[in-house]
Amino acid sequence: MLLLAFPDYLEQAQRLATQLNVPISQTFLHRFPDGESLVRLPPALPRHIVIFRSLDHPNDKLIELLLCAKTARKLGVHRITLVAPYLCYMRQDIANNPGEAVSQRIIGQLLADLFDDVITVDPHLHRISRLDQAIPLQNAISLSASGVIGSYLQSQLNHAVLLGPDSESEQWVAGIASEIGFEYGIAKKIRRSDHDVKITLPNRNFSGHPVVVIDDMASTGRTLTQTIHLLHKAGATEIYAAITHPLFCDDAETAIRSAGVNGIWSTDSIRHSTSCIRLDELLAAAVRSIL
Numbered sequence: 533m534l535l536l537a538f539p540d541y542l543e544q545a546q547r548l549a550t551q552l553n554v555p556i557s558q559t560f561l562h563r564f565p566d567g568e569s570l571v572r573l574p575p576a577l578p579r580h581i582v583i584f585r586s587l588d589h590p591n592d593k594l595i596e597l598l599l600c601a602k603t604a605r606k607l608g609v610h611r612i613t614l615v616a617p618y619l620c621y622m623r624q625d626i627a628n629n630p631g632e633a634v635s636q637r638i639i640g641q642l643l644a645d646l647f648d649d650v651i652t653v654d655p656h657l658h659r660i661s662r663l664d665q666a667i668p669l670q671n672a673i674s675l676s677a678s679g680v681i682g683s684y685l686q687s688q689l690n691h692a693v694l695l696g697p698d699s700e701s702e703q704w705v706a707g708i709a710s711e712i713g714f715e716y717g718i719a720k721k722i723r724r725s726d727h728d729v730k731i732t733l734p735n736r737n738f739s740g741h742p743v744v745v746i747d748d749m750a751s752t753g754r755t756l757t758q759t760i761h762l763l764h765k766a767g768a769t770e771i772y773a774a775i776t777h778p779l780f781c782d783d784a785e786t787a788i789r790s791a792g793v794n795g796i797w798s799t800d801s802i803r804h805s806t807s808c809i810r811l812d813e814l815l816a817a818a819v820r821s822i823l
């Protein structure tokens with residue numbers, strides 16, 4: 533087996549290869565002035581390769597994965613496992629307006645056509661409960677970062693109230709809270725547009741307590757920003773954010789920091805300055821489980 537890495541995700545790939553004790557090779561990528569991609573794989577490949585790439589900013593990356601997978605097959609590879617700690621296009625699971633593409637299904641089918649196995653972490657599944665409903669593969673594996681996030685929180689804080697900013701976050705927040713014995717609450721969220729969310733805190737006392745807001749992703753950062761503002765008003769002593777996928781688009785991080793956060797802790801599903809929680813052991817265990 534060989535782990536195929538990409539220049540934008542090399543450090544994490546090296547850590548995963550070390551965990552798996554497998555060789556690593558880099559994919560050569562060149563972006564032409566017109567935006568097209570040139571992809572070059574090592575010409576001698578084993579029967580099984582693991583392609584490791586997180587799919588934030590996905591449009592170019594998806595084309596490059598298509599080129600990689602098709603080329604690998606031509607070079608005689610029999611099994612291709614995609615490990616994508618962040619999985620793109622999972623949020624649009626219905627057509628909200630006539631004529632709208634249901635990207636979760638379309639991209640899911642594309643990945644199922646290209647790969648034999650897909651492993652990811654906390655994909656944003658809303659109306660479906662299993663990843664194989666989006667990516668029709670026997671090995672469509674969805675891991676949870678709750679365990680590593682919980683351990684990290686325990687190493688940083690003796691006690692805190694964990695807060696999920698919306699009903700969807702309860703699955704992660706409740707799991708982490710029961711694992712590490714912290715209390716938790718769940719806020720209500722109405723999203724009016726990409727940058728406009730209204731949060732209502734749960735009816736509990738935050739005054740005098742440290743609070744950790746836990747979410748699967750921070751994109752525009754408005755969910756966190758609003759929640760942090762409200763927690764300050766409610767008298768929380770310290771406020772932290774623990775995020776699985778630190779997308780942090782445009783001014784997201786600035787907005788969150790300006791709201792007054794004491795620390796942002798993210799997993800390394802996406803390379804970011806806040807990525808202090810490592811996923812390599814979790815991912816390696818999942819790869820080993822399918823061999």
Ligand code: R5P
Pocket residue numbers: 697698700701726729747748749750751752753754755756
């Ligand atoms: C939504 O359901 C997700 O769990 C996140 O709360 C959301 O994607 C965060 O988005 P933003 O950072 O743009 O508010």
